[in-house]
Amino acid sequence: MKRILILSTILLTILTGLFIGPNVDFGNDNPVSQFVDAITIGPDTAEAAGVADYTCDGTNDNVQFQLAMNTLPASGGKLTVLAGTYSFSATVTRAIDNISIEGMGLSSYFTYNAADPIFTAGGNNWSFSNLKTDAGGINVGITTGWCMGNVTLGSVVYGLRTSASENIVDNGRDLGDATTPMVAKVYASGLAAGLKPAATDATNLVWLCDGTDDNVQIQAAIDAVTTARGIVQLVGASFTIGATVVLKEGVWLRGQGFYTVLTAKTNLNADVLSGPGTVIYHCQVSDLTINGEDDHQDGAGPYAGIDISGMSVILDNVECDDIKGYGFYGDGSSVAVSGRITNCTAVRNTIHGIYLYSAYAVRIFGGYYGAASGNNNSGCGIKLLDCGELTIDGVVFDCNGLVGGADGRGIYIYGGKGVSVINCPYIGYSYNYGIEVAGACDGFVVSNNIVVSNVVSTAGLAGIMVNDTATNGIIANNRSWNEAGALTQDYGIKIGNSVTYVLVCGNDVRNNVSGGISQGTSTTLTIYGNVGYVAPGEIRVFTKAITAGAQNTVTSLQNTCGSNLLVTEVIVNLTVAASASNPTYDCGMDDDGAGAPGANDFFEAIPDTVGVYSSVHTATYGKQTVPVSWPTSGNDWVNFIITDAAGADTAGTIYIKAIGA
Numbered sequence: 001m002k003r004i005l006i007l008s009t010i011l012l013t014i015l016t017g018l019f020i021g022p023n024v025d026f027g028n029d030n031p032v033s034q035f036v037d038a039i040t041i042g043p044d045t046a047e048a049a050g051v052a053d054y055t056c057d058g059t060n061d062n063v064q065f066q067l068a069m070n071t072l073p074a075s076g077g078k079l080t081v082l083a084g085t086y087s088f089s090a091t092v093t094r095a096i097d098n099i100s101i102e103g104m105g106l107s108s109y110f111t112y113n114a115a116d117p118i119f120t121a122g123g124n125n126w127s128f129s130n131l132k133t134d135a136g137g138i139n140v141g142i143t144t145g146w147c148m149g150n151v152t153l154g155s156v157v158y159g160l161r162t163s164a165s166e167n168i169v170d171n172g173r174d175l176g177d178a179t180t181p182m183v184a185k186v187y188a189s190g191l192a193a194g195l196k197p198a199a200t201d202a203t204n205l206v207w208l209c210d211g212t213d214d215n216v217q218i219q220a221a222i223d224a225v226t227t228a229r230g231i232v233q234l235v236g237a238s239f240t241i242g243a244t245v246v247l248k249e250g251v252w253l254r255g256q257g258f259y260t261v262l263t264a265k266t267n268l269n270a271d272v273l274s275g276p277g278t279v280i281y282h283c284q285v286s287d288l289t290i291n292g293e294d295d296h297q298d299g300a301g302p303y304a305g306i307d308i309s310g311m312s313v314i315l316d317n318v319e320c321d322d323i324k325g326y327g328f329y330g331d332g333s334s335v336a337v338s339g340r341i342t343n344c345t346a347v348r349n350t351i352h353g354i355y356l357y358s359a360y361a362v363r364i365f366g367g368y369y370g371a372a373s374g375n376n377n378s379g380c381g382i383k384l385l386d387c388g389e390l391t392i393d394g395v396v397f398d399c400n401g402l403v404g405g406a407d408g409r410g411i412y413i414y415g416g417k418g419v420s421v422i423n424c425p426y427i428g429y430s431y432n433y434g435i436e437v438a439g440a441c442d443g444f445v446v447s448n449n450i451v452v453s454n455v456v457s458t459a460g461l462a463g464i465m466v467n468d469t470a471t472n473g474i475i476a477n478n479r480s481w482n483e484a485g486a487l488t489q490d491y492g493i494k495i496g497n498s499v500t501y502v503l504v505c506g507n508d509v510r511n512n513v514s515g516g517i518s519q520g521t522s523t524t525l526t527i528y529g530n531v532g533y534v535a536p537g538e539i540r541v542f543t544k545a546i547t548a549g550a551q552n553t554v555t556s557l558q559n560t561c562g563s564n565l566l567v568t569e570v571i572v573n574l575t576v577a578a579s580a581s582n583p584t585y586d587c588g589m590d591d592d593g594a595g596a597p598g599a600n601d602f603f604e605a606i607p608d609t610v611g612v613y614s615s616v617h618t619a620t621y622g623k624q625t626v627p628v629s630w631p632t633s634g635n636d637w638v639n640f641i642i643t644d645a646a647g648a649d650t651a652g653t654i655y656i657k658a659i660g661a
Helices: 009-018 031-035 062-071 215-224
Strands: 002-007 054-056 077-081 084-087 092-094 099-102 108-111 119-121 127-133 147-153 156-162 166-170 183-187 206-208 230-235 238-241 251-254 261-264 280-291 303-307 311-321 325-331 338-342 345-347 354-357 362-365 382-385 388-393 396-398 411-414 417-422 426-428 435-438 442-447 450-452 462-466 471-476 479-481 491-495 500-505 515-518 526-528 539-545 554-558 565-576 584-590 603-606 611-614 628-630 637-643 651-660
Touching: 054 062, 062 077, 062 092, 183 215, 206 215, 215 230, 215 238, 215 251, 280 303, 303 311, 311 325, 325 345, 411 417, 435 442, 450 462, 462 471, 462 479, 479 491, 491 500, 539 554, 554 651, 565 584, 565 603, 565 637, 584 628, 637 651
Parallel strands: 077 099, 084 108, 092 119, 099 127, 108 127, 127 147, 183 206, 183 230, 230 251, 238 261, 251 280, 261 280, 280 311, 303 325, 311 338, 311 345, 325 354, 338 362, 354 382, 362 388, 382 411, 388 417, 396 426, 411 435, 417 442, 426 450, 435 462, 442 471, 450 479, 462 491, 471 500, 491 515, 500 526
Antiparallel strands: 002 054, 002 077, 147 156, 156 166, 539 651, 554 637, 565 611, 565 628, 565 651, 584 603, 584 637
């Protein structure tokens, strides 16, 4: 159970006096009742024994908070909130001054709908400290004297934020002292009157939108922010963009979560957000959605939700939806592209979710690209052309591409150097490859990804493809397979004939239509230790305990590794003889797991004597003179059989040494 502690600021003064000493004279026999009618303090029994407090149950907790707020005197007071997650269904407010709401740090977490505020300051001099909210945050409107300390609103951490300035902490890095950044605010037209100023006040960096060409007000705010690390805060849900908003060096354009939507106006035949076309640094966009409304962008295109060409940029929690072209686009061939793209989403775009050309030092972390039920990107989730020092980490890709489309990959890497795709939890149902590395890509890593049921359109393709003259790569510890009922990938991994110096190891490539790995004709590949595939010449050892029993009891081993093998030696380690019955033992290939070995290819008449027997040594009753084929399909088994008599006490182990065929 979670509890709220309520302390009037006046009562705090009185309680302080009570603990100073017994002789303090307040001028009244009952000083507490003189100032407040009902105060609740808890849950510490040392402070509030026998006094009820407000208890929250995780459902509609705003009700208890509003009751607590209403209990405070008109002069103001304090709510102290213990650790816990509080779920709201309405905003809590009160039209008085001098309110303080204090939590216990990040453990005091408030959720609503990630759009509407948790608290709205109803008067001046409100303070908030040591708490965390969802993206709906806290609305201070046009009040004055407010303060926030150690407060996390959505993904933004504030060391100190006041009505005059703010101090922002991003992943532990202080982005400016309390007097440096300028903060401009742009209010959506749909906000209620009490949640926005009465009129635009450019002098005080406040703009009101009218829902027609809101890019005008947003651009004015960006242009007005002149200090480094300035912020343009979009307040509200819906903004109509009639012309490209040009971003600026050192400015952070920030919404209030995915519910802050920049929607392309009809006939916006241009990018929604873009850089100025020259190199700029320290630009950031976060916590908003860009919606192209594809039919609104009715020109030839292609356009972009955000064109980051020439920018060193941080994109965080940004969604690009239904753009006629690319969700995120960057061309670094003439002006550099670098930065970080974190927890972003791109769906329903007519070409690619992300397209980067000649970008360097870009990190793409988390996020979701493509979606089922017609919400897929028509091309690739992410396409990289001649990029370098770039990492894709922990990203989800789903249903990218169209039937018969030329691209249709989850991730397409063409050329470049030093590109890594790691830790992606799902790359599935792409219309061609899940991941393709092609061109002259040099120095790539594809590792720890789950690649599922890709290749919806064309036979002979794979979950992971390395093609053309790609070189110096590692493909390791991936799982590339088909889900039950979705047998579309022919191969888990496919390597082209001209690929050189690639290590393929530790991958699980079971349950593909034609095989685990298709490795082409390259002679510089190293392939070993994969589940579902054994490379030609790769050595594998299989073991099984001998089954004791009556005469003709069979111990059978079938090749289930996904590749045809050649058995080069069978070793029988007989540790317990059958003693009294004295059977003998044969071992050979057979096409029936329950039957006797037809040709006794490996042994015949091993005696009932404890010892180690090798199929290639005649001195140990071996009969094998050549490697014996052990196919991966059909009913080809290695059978060890007890002959002549029962072997109820027989015990030992069979070892089969085989190589990939």
